[in-house]
Amino acid sequence: MAQYGELLNAYEPEKDALYSYFDDYFNHPVMTKIKNVSDLSVYMSKTYCLLTNECRYIVTFVRQDYNPVGTKKELKSLSWVSIQTRTLGDKHDLPPHDYQPKAIGPLNKKIVRTKKTNEASTYRCEGLPLTVTLLHTKSDTDAEYQEYGNVISALETYQTVVTLNA
Numbered sequence: 276m277a278q279y280g281e282l283l284n285a286y287e288p289e290k291d292a293l294y295s296y297f298d299d300y301f302n303h304p305v306m307t308k309i310k311n312v313s314d315l316s317v318y319m320s321k322t323y324c325l326l327t328n329e330c331r332y333i334v335t336f337v338r339q340d341y342n343p344v345g346t347k348k349e350l351k352s353l354s355w356v357s358i359q360t361r362t363l364g365d366k367h368d369l370p371p372h373d374y375q376p377k378a379i380g381p382l383n384k385k386i387v388r389t390k391k392t393n394e395a396s397t398y399r400c401e402g403l404p405l406t407v408t409l410l411h412t413k414s415d416t417d418a419e420y421q422e423y424g425n426v427i428s429a430l431e432t433y434q435t436v437v438t439l440n441a
Contacts, residue, residue, distance in 0.1 A: 289404065290354070290439065296381045297358055298351040300427070302374035304333055306353060308346040309367060316340045318353060321369040330366060331433045334359040355439075362433040382426040395436075396420045398429070404440040 298304075306318035315336045324331040335355040342348075386398035386407050393416060398407040407429050413419045420432075429435050 292381075293403065293405070293439070294351060294354070298349070300374070300377075300380065300382050300430070301333055301350060302372070304350050304372040304374070305347050306333070306335060306350050307367075307369055308340075308342055308344050308348070310344060311339050312336075314339050315356070316342070318348060319367060319369060320350070320372045321367060323371050323373060324362070329362050329364050332359075332361050332363055332367070332369075333372070334361055357436060357438045359437065360430045360433045360435045376427070376431050378425070378427050380427075382430070384426050386424050386426060386429060388420070388422050391416065398424070400426060406438045406440055408436040408438075410434040410436065 301320075304320040306320050309317045309319050311317070316339050318335045318337065320333045322331045322333060333350070335350065335353050336357040336359075337353050337355050381403075384403050385401045387401065388396050388398050390397040393411065395411055396409045396416075396419075398409070400407060403426070405426070407426060409420050409429055409432060411419055412434055426437070430437075
């Protein structure tokens with residue numbers, strides 16, 4: 276079979292379910308391509324925030340595509356390798372997206388810290404093939420994040436990087 280190339284976009288029901296969970300949780304945002312970085316394309320959606328000098332974003336990293344910057348795609352159509360909720364000083368001219376945080380559903384899975392550094396706390400997720408990383412913003416890292424939590428509470432810190440486990 277190798278002489279015929281490789282299979283593209285193989286059906287992976289577990290990943291498709293994860294993509295759907297995040298799309299539902301965030302109320303089906305439209306993502307805008309911002310840039311290409313290395314071999315990845317970055318798509319973002321701005322969420323409402325009350326901060327004057329920072330904004331909150333949903334950010335996805337997908338394998339680099341050839342869409343021009345400014346391309347809009349629904350979150351559910353992006354096969355991301357990482358999804359982030361971030362508070363950033365960068366001001367991207369994007370329309371705000373609205374969703375209501377809710378502590379129910381398939382993303383309400385327990386996470387357990389496996390590693391802590393000065394920069395971040397890393398968690399494994401029980402029941403989902405995800406690694407959750409919470410970025411530290413305070414000098415007292417012991418008081419910032421707990422040993423246990425859930426995916427939803429991690430997402431709502433807006434200092435979160437979620438990656439799919441291989």
